[in-house]
Amino acid sequence: MLSKTQNKYIRSLTLQKNRNEHKVFIAEGAKIAEEWLRSNARIQKIVATSLWTDANMELIGKHIEAELHIVTEAELLSISSLSTPNQVLLVVHRNEEKTIPIMTEWCLALDNIQDPGNMGTIIRIADWFGINHVVCGEGCVDVYNPKVVQSAMGGHLRVNMYETDLAQFLETSKIPVIAATLDGENVYKTTKPAAGILVIGNESKGVSEKIMATATQKVMIPRRGGAESLNAGVSAGILCALLLTA
Numbered sequence: 001m002l003s004k005t006q007n008k009y010i011r012s013l014t015l016q017k018n019r020n021e022h023k024v025f026i027a028e029g030a031k032i033a034e035e036w037l038r039s040n041a042r043i044q045k046i047v048a049t050s051l052w053t054d055a056n057m058e059l060i061g062k063h064i065e066a067e068l069h070i071v072t073e074a075e076l077l078s079i080s081s082l083s084t085p086n087q088v089l090l091v092v093h094r095n096e097e098k099t100i101p102i103m104t105e106w107c108l109a110l111d112n113i114q115d116p117g118n119m120g121t122i123i124r125i126a127d128w129f130g131i132n133h134v135v136c137g138e139g140c141v142d143v144y145n146p147k148v149v150q151s152a153m154g155g156h157l158r159v160n161m162y163e164t165d166l167a168q169f170l171e172t173s174k175i176p177v178i179a180a181t182l183d184g185e186n187v188y189k190t191t192k193p194a195a196g197i198l199v200i201g202n203e204s205k206g207v208s209e210k211i212m213a214t215a216t217q218k219v220m221i222p223r224r225g226g227a228e229s230l231n232a233g234v235s236a237g238i239l240c241a242l243l244l245t246a
Helices: 004-012 016-022 030-038 050-055 057-061 073-079 116-128 146-152 166-171 232-244
Strands: 024-028 043-048 067-070 088-093 107-110 133-136 160-163 177-186 197-200 217-220
Touching: 004 043, 004 073, 016 024, 024 030, 024 146, 030 043, 030 057, 030 088, 043 050, 043 073, 050 057, 050 067, 073 088, 107 116, 107 166, 116 133, 116 146, 116 232, 133 166, 177 232, 197 232
Parallel strands: 043 067, 107 133, 107 197, 133 160, 177 197, 177 217
Antiparallel strands: 024 088, 043 088
16 A cells, blocks of 8 residues: 555656656556556556556566555545546656757657647657657647656657757758648648658647748648648648658
């Protein structure tokens, strides 16, 4: 079981300032937890029901560094950020912050993406297409937000994520900067570079003027129906499929 102090600590990690202070985040749910436990990630705590624990002792045994807490479903509910809590929750150590490399391969750059579901979906899309780097500008939702981790479905294990001054990063790029915008060139007709930085903008405002000024190419997904716009995650998926594949 969890002590009151441990319960309070885990619940506090829903706030970004506490995740930053302790350099940890929450990964919740059986599928996500199992993926993290199969990895070499450093796990601080494993909080799980006895039923899940009994079925996964081999995975638990791979992480002797982790504290194991066997709890009731009610205890798990008290620390869960999910509306329907699962059987297991992990507290995971964050990776050390990395220096952003000079990009020579496809990369995603995110300008003020604020919705956790969109952020997680975009990380998952990067993971699907083998994009190793996602660069987030100021104003983006924290990539370790529990809802982002949930939506990314293990993408954090394979995709490097950075936070930086996005305009400065793009201004120094040695490969094309491709901004997604409603007034860009039809993506089906545009020239596909061998590598580039694809910029996805804010859910309601799109790519900001400051970031747009760094673009060497602008693309749009042609519209045939009456929808005003596309979800940022959906747009990222479509553009990756069209730009990165033959």
